[in-house]
Amino acid sequence: MHSSTDATVGVPLDGVPVRYSRDLFGHFVEHFHRQVYGGIYEPGSPLSDASGFRLDVVEAMRELRPSVVRWPGGCFVSSYHWLDGVGPDRRSHYDKAWRVSDPNTFGTAEFVAWCAAIGAAPYVCTNAGTGTAEEMSDWVEYCNLPEGGRWSDLRAQHGSPEPLAVPFWSIGNENYGAWEMGAKTPAEWAVLVREAAKMMRRVDESITLLTAARADLEWTLPLLEAAGPYVDMVSIHGYWDKLDQVDHPSDYRTAVGQSLGPQHDISRTVAILEAAGLGDRVTIAFDEWNLRGWHHPDGTSRRAIEARDRNDDNSTYTMADALFSASFLSSCLRAGDTVRMANIAPSVNTRGPLFVHPDGVVRRSTFHTLALFAGELGPLVLDATATSRTLDGTDVPVLDVLATVSEAGDEVQLVLVNRDPERTLECRVSLGGRLLEGDHPATLLTADGPDAYNDVDHPTSVVPRSVTTHFAEGGTALGPHSLTVVRVALPYAHPAGVVAVDAPAGSWTLSGGVWARRRTG
Incomplete structure (x- = not known):
C-alpha cells in the first residue's frame, strides 16, 4: 500500500448485484x-x-x-x-x-x-x-x-x-x-x-x-x-x-x-x-x-x-x-x-x-x-469493501462506501463518505480488480466546516457541486466532512487493459442489461 493511503475500497464486478x-x-x-x-x-x-x-x-x-x-x-x-x-x-x-x-x-x-x-x-x-x-x-x-x-x-x-x-x-x-x-x-x-x-x-x-x-x-x-x-x-x-x-x-x-x-x-x-x-x-x-x-x-x-x-x-x-x-x-x-x-x-x-x-x-x-x-445512483447495488481507521473516540470507520451500477451496466456510481471532520482522507480504489485511473465526473457535497448549515439568510452554505475526481494508481483525496458520488463509465481504458462489467467463467456477468450465470468452458 502506498504510504499516503489512509483507506482502501474494493469493488469486484463478478458478484450478483442487489436490485433495491x-x-x-x-x-x-x-x-x-x-x-x-x-x-x-x-x-x-x-x-x-x-x-x-x-x-x-x-x-x-x-x-x-x-x-x-x-x-x-x-x-x-x-x-x-x-x-x-x-x-x-x-x-x-x-x-x-x-x-x-x-x-x-x-x-x-x-x-x-x-x-x-x-x-x-x-x-x-x-x-x-x-x-x-x-x-x-x-x-x-x-x-x-x-x-x-x-x-x-x-x-x-x-x-x-x-x-x-x-x-x-x-x-x-x-x-x-x-x-x-x-x-x-x-x-x-x-x-x-x-x-x-x-x-x-x-x-x-x-x-x-x-x-x-x-x-x-x-x-x-x-x-x-x-x-x-x-x-x-x-x-x-x-x-x-x-x-x-x-x-x-x-x-x-x-x-x-x-x-x-x-x-x-x-x-x-x-x-x-x-x-x-x-x-x-x-x-x-x-x-x-x-x-x-x-x-x-x-x-x-x-x-x-x-x-x-x-x-x-x-x-x-x-x-x-x-x-x-x-x-x-x-x-x-x-x-x-x-x-x-x-x-x-x-x-x-x-x-x-x-x-x-x-x-x-x-x-x-x-x-x-x-x-x-x-x-x-443506479438501480443495482454491487458488493464493495472498505478499510480505514475509525473516527476518533468511536468505533465508526472514517470511510463509508456504496457502489451501484446502471441498468445497462455502462456506469458504476461510487458513493464515498469521509466522516472525519477535519482531515483529508487518502483513499485507494480498485474496480473489477484493477486500480482506478484517470479523471471521472463527480458530485461533491461538503462545506467550509463540519458545522455549516443552510438557513433563510444563507441558503447555500451546504450545496452540492459538480467536480472532476482524479485517480492515480487508484489513489484520490477525499476532503473532510464530505460526500462524493463518482461516476465511472464502463468500459474505461486502463493501462493494464479495458475494465468492464465482466466475470470469470462460471460466475455472474452483466450482458445486455441482464445479470446471468456465465457458461463454463
Missing part, C-alpha cells in the same frame, strides 16, 4: 407542529394553489423524487379517527398525542391529492391505539373499494366515485411504547394485528400491508408467529440523537458516531425474521428515521408547545446530518434485498430536509444528501 426498491427514498408527514398546517398545506398563502398546497414545497419535494409518503402519523394516528377528516362537514378534534387541536381540514382526500402532486404513492398508517380492526378495514374500504360498500359509497358522495387506490397500509405506530395512545403488550399486539390484517385484506387483497414492530425479539417474534401470514413488511423506527425532553443536539463527532446504529437495527430485525421462518417473505420498512429525534417536552402549557419551535432551528442541521443520512441510506441499500422501504421523518419542518417559512423554503443539508441518492 425505490421506496427506500420514501417520506413521512405527520400532524405535528408545522409539518402539515403551515408546511405542506397553507390555504390563503400567495405561494399556495387552489387546493391549499404550497407550490414551492411541491416543487422541492419533486426534486427528491419520493416514491412513497407515509401519513398521518406517527403518534398522532393513535388517537385519530379517519372519519373526522373526510367529506365537506368537518370538525376539529383534540389531538391527545400532541395535545393541540387539529382542524381536520387536511384529511384523506387531501393527502392522496398531495401525493399525486409530488409524484409519490400514498401510504396510510392506521389507528391501532384507540381504534379498532373494523375501523382500519373501513378506511381501506373508503379508499380502495370500487363500489357497493357503505364506506366506498360515502367516498363517492364526497366527490370521488373512483377509488383513491392507496397501495400501502400499516397497522399501528410504535404501539410497543408507553408513550403511545393504546399501547399494547406483545400478546395483545399479535392478536390485534392478526385480526386487523385479516379484515383489511378481505376488503382489498392487493394492498401491501405493514405493521409496527421493533428490532426486539420479545416484541416482534410473537407478532410474526401470529400475524406473519397476513403481513408483507414489519415497520421499525430509529432516531439516534434523543432530544424529546431536552434540546441539546449532539455535536458533529457524537452525531456521526451513531452511523452504525441503523445497520445494527437492520441486522437484528433480519435475524428475527429468520427465526420466525419468514426471512424469504416478510421484509423491512424503516418507515421513520432521522438522526435527531423530535423535541416535544411534556406538558400542555404554552411554553411546552412553543418549545417545539426549537426543531426548526436551522443551525442544528449541519454536515453531521448530511453524512449520517448518507450512511443510513447506504446501510439500507446494501441490505436492499430485505429492507424495501425507508421514510425520512419528517419531510417538512421539525427535523425534515425542508424548512418552510411564509416566504419560501430552505433546503437543509439533508435535502441534498437525499436528492443525490434518489437522483444519481
Whole structure:
C-alpha cells in the first residue's frame, strides 16, 4: 500500500448485484407542529394553489423524487379517527398525542391529492391505539373499494366515485411504547394485528400491508408467529440523537458516531425474521428515521408547545446530518434485498430536509444528501469493501462506501463518505480488480466546516457541486466532512487493459442489461 493511503475500497464486478426498491427514498408527514398546517398545506398563502398546497414545497419535494409518503402519523394516528377528516362537514378534534387541536381540514382526500402532486404513492398508517380492526378495514374500504360498500359509497358522495387506490397500509405506530395512545403488550399486539390484517385484506387483497414492530425479539417474534401470514413488511423506527425532553443536539463527532446504529437495527430485525421462518417473505420498512429525534417536552402549557419551535432551528442541521443520512441510506441499500422501504421523518419542518417559512423554503443539508441518492445512483447495488481507521473516540470507520451500477451496466456510481471532520482522507480504489485511473465526473457535497448549515439568510452554505475526481494508481483525496458520488463509465481504458462489467467463467456477468450465470468452458 502506498504510504499516503489512509483507506482502501474494493469493488469486484463478478458478484450478483442487489436490485433495491425505490421506496427506500420514501417520506413521512405527520400532524405535528408545522409539518402539515403551515408546511405542506397553507390555504390563503400567495405561494399556495387552489387546493391549499404550497407550490414551492411541491416543487422541492419533486426534486427528491419520493416514491412513497407515509401519513398521518406517527403518534398522532393513535388517537385519530379517519372519519373526522373526510367529506365537506368537518370538525376539529383534540389531538391527545400532541395535545393541540387539529382542524381536520387536511384529511384523506387531501393527502392522496398531495401525493399525486409530488409524484409519490400514498401510504396510510392506521389507528391501532384507540381504534379498532373494523375501523382500519373501513378506511381501506373508503379508499380502495370500487363500489357497493357503505364506506366506498360515502367516498363517492364526497366527490370521488373512483377509488383513491392507496397501495400501502400499516397497522399501528410504535404501539410497543408507553408513550403511545393504546399501547399494547406483545400478546395483545399479535392478536390485534392478526385480526386487523385479516379484515383489511378481505376488503382489498392487493394492498401491501405493514405493521409496527421493533428490532426486539420479545416484541416482534410473537407478532410474526401470529400475524406473519397476513403481513408483507414489519415497520421499525430509529432516531439516534434523543432530544424529546431536552434540546441539546449532539455535536458533529457524537452525531456521526451513531452511523452504525441503523445497520445494527437492520441486522437484528433480519435475524428475527429468520427465526420466525419468514426471512424469504416478510421484509423491512424503516418507515421513520432521522438522526435527531423530535423535541416535544411534556406538558400542555404554552411554553411546552412553543418549545417545539426549537426543531426548526436551522443551525442544528449541519454536515453531521448530511453524512449520517448518507450512511443510513447506504446501510439500507446494501441490505436492499430485505429492507424495501425507508421514510425520512419528517419531510417538512421539525427535523425534515425542508424548512418552510411564509416566504419560501430552505433546503437543509439533508435535502441534498437525499436528492443525490434518489437522483444519481443506479438501480443495482454491487458488493464493495472498505478499510480505514475509525473516527476518533468511536468505533465508526472514517470511510463509508456504496457502489451501484446502471441498468445497462455502462456506469458504476461510487458513493464515498469521509466522516472525519477535519482531515483529508487518502483513499485507494480498485474496480473489477484493477486500480482506478484517470479523471471521472463527480458530485461533491461538503462545506467550509463540519458545522455549516443552510438557513433563510444563507441558503447555500451546504450545496452540492459538480467536480472532476482524479485517480492515480487508484489513489484520490477525499476532503473532510464530505460526500462524493463518482461516476465511472464502463468500459474505461486502463493501462493494464479495458475494465468492464465482466466475470470469470462460471460466475455472474452483466450482458445486455441482464445479470446471468456465465457458461463454463
